[in-house]
Amino acid sequence: MTYAYVFGPVASSRLGRSLGLDLLGRRICSMDCLYCEVGSTDTLTTERAPWVPADVLLGELAQWAAEHPERPDHLTLGGSGEPCLNSDLATIIAGCRRIMPGVPVAVLTNATLLDRADVRADLASADVVLPSLDSLVESEFRRINRTCGGITAHAVAGGILDFARDFSGRIWLEVLLLQGVNDTPENLALLTDFVRELAPDRVDVTTLSRPGTWPGARPADRETLAAWRTALNAAARPAGGHAAPAAAAPSLTGRAAPDAPSTGPSSADAGHAGGLTPDGMPRITNGATTGTGPDVATDVVESLRRRPQTVGQLAQALARPEDALRAEVETLARAGRIRPVTDGLTHSASGEVFWTARHAETGE
Numbered sequence: 001m002t003y004a005y006v007f008g009p010v011a012s013s014r015l016g017r018s019l020g021l022d023l024l025g026r027r028i029c030s031m032d033c034l035y036c037e038v039g040s041t042d043t044l045t046t047e048r049a050p051w052v053p054a055d056v057l058l059g060e061l062a063q064w065a066a067e068h069p070e071r072p073d074h075l076t077l078g079g080s081g082e083p084c085l086n087s088d089l090a091t092i093i094a095g096c097r098r099i100m101p102g103v104p105v106a107v108l109t110n111a112t113l114l115d116r117a118d119v120r121a122d123l124a125s126a127d128v129v130l131p132s133l134d135s136l137v138e139s140e141f142r143r144i145n146r147t148c149g150g151i152t153a154h155a156v157a158g159g160i161l162d163f164a165r166d167f168s169g170r171i172w173l174e175v176l177l178l179q180g181v182n183d184t185p186e187n188l189a190l191l192t193d194f195v196r197e198l199a200p201d202r203v204d205v206t207t208l209s210r211p212g213t214w215p216g217a218r219p220a221d222r223e224t225l226a227a228w229r230t231a232l233n234a235a236a237r238p239a240g241g242h243a244a245p246a247a248a249a250p251s252l253t254g255r256a257a258p259d260a261p262s263t264g265p266s267s268a269d270a271g272h273a274g275g276l277t278p279d280g281m282p283r284i285t286n287g288a289t290t291g292t293g294p295d296v297a298t299d300v301v302e303s304l305r306r307r308p309q310t311v312g313q314l315a316q317a318l319a320r321p322e323d324a325l326r327a328e329v330e331t332l333a334r335a336g337r338i339r340p341v342t343d344g345l346t347h348s349a350s351g352e353v354f355w356t357a358r359h360a361e362t363g364e
């Protein structure tokens with residue numbers, strides 16, 4: 001069976017074997033971030049609605065659970081936008097627990113709705129909440145996150161603190177840095193104070209790992225990332241410095257994740273750099289997931305239409321051998337169905353070409 005709203009499971013450095021649920025179905029968000037990997041937000045809103053109704057989503061999850069006896073390490077709620085915009089959030093979390101008892105529920109959120117008591121109450125039943133906050137400098141916040149209406153960084157920070165006060169689960173804060181946008185000393189100083197007050201269980205400082213919405217978006221360099229990680233993780237430690245380092249999560253490869261956060265979000269837990277989305281993820285079917293052919297070509301084009309990726313990222317997302325995918329990519333490029341990215345971030349840090357199917361077929 002092909003699923004529309006259940007994705008993975010995929011290996012996540014933070015969440016282990018993570019099975020994703022898409023609570024939006026489309027690009028619906030309260031932000032339109034410069035670095036969003038799934039493209040520009042189609043519906044910019046703070047209105048909550050059952051964008052994907054709980055019964056539809058939980059019906060798929062129950063079907064998945066019946067077909068797959070193995071259980072993931074986490075059920076991760078996200079989507080091509082902000083999952084707290086789904087007004088069925090609390091029902092969905094409760095349904096996850098009923099269908100997969102014992103599997104922790106994680107929620108990726110841009111935290112813009114946490115100043116609302118109803119959203120905080122809905123989210124309180126999760127086990128892990130991963131809020132993001134990229135800048136506490138209001139001008140940087142507006143520039144990088146391009147929020148809906150008059151949302152301010154100050155309000156988002158206040159919402160996270162209010163939520164944390166009554167939340168008994170774990171909070172893993174994420175900060176995404178863009179070179180020349182929010183990697184300023186002023187922002188680091190403000191976020192350090194904020195992290196000291198929040199005392200999250202973990203802080204992940206990430207950067208762009210795929211082309212974002214804005215062609216000018218550039219990843220922060222290694223030295224900057226290292227300095228920010230050191231500063232923010234030190235601030236997160238309670239007095240006495242006995243806080244545990246970020247937990248090492250199991251992965252599909254059998255290796256423990258490194259204690260240090262990765263240089264960018266994985267496809268499984270991309271945080272708000274595109275949420276936990278269908279875009280790069282394999283649709284789990286009962287069919288084979290290796291080899292080449294028409295199905296593979298369709299999967300590659302569909303995946304690249306939604307999000308630019310390297311061949312290596314495609315291999316991870318589609319759970320197929322990299323060599324076979326490389327051959328398929330070359331065939332599709334010769335046929336004009338996909339093309340290399342030519343604007344903005346054109347290569348990964350390791351020099352791999354980013355491919356896209358956007359506009360390749362229409363020639364626009």
Ligand code: SF4
Nearest residue numbers: 029033036081272274
């Ligand atoms: S990166 Fe996340 S918060 Fe930002 S526009 Fe994309 S889905 Fe929304």
